[in-house]
Amino acid sequence: MYDFLTCPDRTKSFSYKYKDMFDKNPDIPEGVIPFSVADMEFKNAPEIIEGLKKYIENTVLGYTAPSDGFIEAVCGWMEKRHDYHIEKEWIALSDGVVPALSDLIRSTTDEGDGVIILTPVYYPFKGSIEKNNRKVVNVDLLHDDSSYTIDFDGLKKAAADKNNKLIIFCNPHNPVGRVWTKEELKQVYDICVSNDVFIISDEIHNDLIMPGYEHTVMANVAEDAGKHMAVCTAPSKSFNLAGLQTSCIIIEDEDRRKAFINSRAKGHRGVVNALGMEACRVAYTECEKWLDECIEVIDGNAKYMKSFLNEHFPEVKVYPLEGTYLLWCDFGAYGLSCSELEEFNIKDALLFTDEGYLFGEAGKGFERFNIACPRHKLEEAMQRLLNNSDKIRR
Numbered sequence: 001m002y003d004f005l006t007c008p009d010r011t012k013s014f015s016y017k018y019k020d021m022f023d024k025n026p027d028i029p030e031g032v033i034p035f036s037v038a039d040m041e042f043k044n045a046p047e048i049i050e051g052l053k054k055y056i057e058n059t060v061l062g063y064t065a066p067s068d069g070f071i072e073a074v075c076g077w078m079e080k081r082h083d084y085h086i087e088k089e090w091i092a093l094s095d096g097v098v099p100a101l102s103d104l105i106r107s108t109t110d111e112g113d114g115v116i117i118l119t120p121v122y123y124p125f126k127g128s129i130e131k132n133n134r135k136v137v138n139v140d141l142l143h144d145d146s147s148y149t150i151d152f153d154g155l156k157k158a159a160a161d162k163n164n165k166l167i168i169f170c171n172p173h174n175p176v177g178r179v180w181t182k183e184e185l186k187q188v189y190d191i192c193v194s195n196d197v198f199i200i201s202d203e204i205h206n207d208l209i210m211p212g213y214e215h216t217v218m219a220n221v222a223e224d225a226g227k228h229m230a231v232c233t234a235p236s237k238s239f240n241l242a243g244l245q246t247s248c249i250i251i252e253d254e255d256r257r258k259a260f261i262n263s264r265a266k267g268h269r270g271v272v273n274a275l276g277m278e279a280c281r282v283a284y285t286e287c288e289k290w291l292d293e294c295i296e297v298i299d300g301n302a303k304y305m306k307s308f309l310n311e312h313f314p315e316v317k318v319y320p321l322e323g324t325y326l327l328w329c330d331f332g333a334y335g336l337s338c339s340e341l342e343e344f345n346i347k348d349a350l351l352f353t354d355e356g357y358l359f360g361e362a363g364k365g366f367e368r369f370n371i372a373c374p375r376h377k378l379e380e381a382m383q384r385l386l387n388n389s390d391k392i393r394r
């Protein structure tokens with residue numbers, strides 16, 4: 001059994017998430033943790049720590065090319081964990097999935113072209129489109145009180161517009177927590193490919209799938225589907241390695257792959273992080289058991305939080321956590337404005353979440369809780385919420 005009970009003290013380790021919390025409210029008492037940015041409040045797998053120590057003792061940290069062991073580990077993991085067969089040469093490296101989004105946008109579209117996103121969605125999708133002078137085309141997801149689905153009619157309409165050349169799709173979906181079914185993915189794929197819309201499938205959360213759900217790689221929905229997309233993967237969410245900035249962008253089509261690599265080369269960004277590649281190799285070859293236990297803890301946290309909120313805050317709609325460690329909750333019933341809700345969180349309940357409005361219009365009134373933390377930290381947070389319940393029900 002691995003240790004998922006200790007909450008590491010990150011207050012002095014320059015974590016972005018903590019810095020942001022203290023910027024928002026400098027008077028935070030000791031022990032309060034944030035639930036915002038998507039990294040985990042767990043120690044890294046001991047295999048990764050030991051592996052990196054051994055690596056550092058035996059190497060020189062100069063510019064480093066990907067080792068055979070690293071590339072084989074990526075191929076092996078995709079095959080074993082995701083039934084996704086990839087050839088070594090399809091892997092293009094990037095210093096993160098978010099930077100890769102910009103490179104892909106630039107290499108597959110022209111300025112002014114439309115790029116489709118299904119909102120609410122991870123906010124750098126919109127930011128990357130805008131920063132590269134392309135047009136954001138929002139298609140809102142559909143939802144009722146218990147689940148989200150894709151607006152296929154809306155997507156068809158957007159894809160049929162010849163100005164729209166690309167979709168950035170989130171699979172599994174951050175923030176709504178859906179693990180899309182193969183049937184849903186096939187429909188998205190058919191709509192996009194029949195309209196010549198290239199697909200970026202951001203699968204950074206691909207390993208964080210809760211019991212009872214199954215992740216399908218977008219490239220596995222049809223024969224040759226991989227030729228019409230870039231599949232973005234990384235060990236950074238699954239194994240809490242975001243600070244090492246190493247991700248694998250799998251692009252089957254050679255021309256598209258070269259164009260992506262060229263886009264990176266324009267900024268002289270050819271090499272990636274030596275420690276990141278080694279940590280990824282160790283994670284994919286030695287840490288599967290750690291991941292399985294981690295998923296159990298996250299699933300338990302989601303169930304705990306849902307039942308707590310159902311009991312004490314029945315007005316809050318908690319959407320099922322099928323994948324990711326980001327629980328999506330609708331606080332709209334309290335009728336607070338976005339700034340009132342945020343103020344309540346920051347000043348009263350001392351809850352530092354990602355506010356729903358960050359994910360687009362469709363996220364207003366929602367809160368995204370990062371629940372990758374030891375259970376007792378979540379219990380403390382829920383207790384703070386309960387202690388302040390009169391203030392949210394004004």
Ligand SMILES: Cc1ncc(COP(=O)(O)O)c(C=O)c1O
Nearest residue numbers: 038096097098099122174202204
């Ligand atoms: C859907 C999605 N893509 C990308 C990222 C970040 O990727 P990276 O740190 O590799 O740039 C996140 C982080 O939360 C995410 O949720």
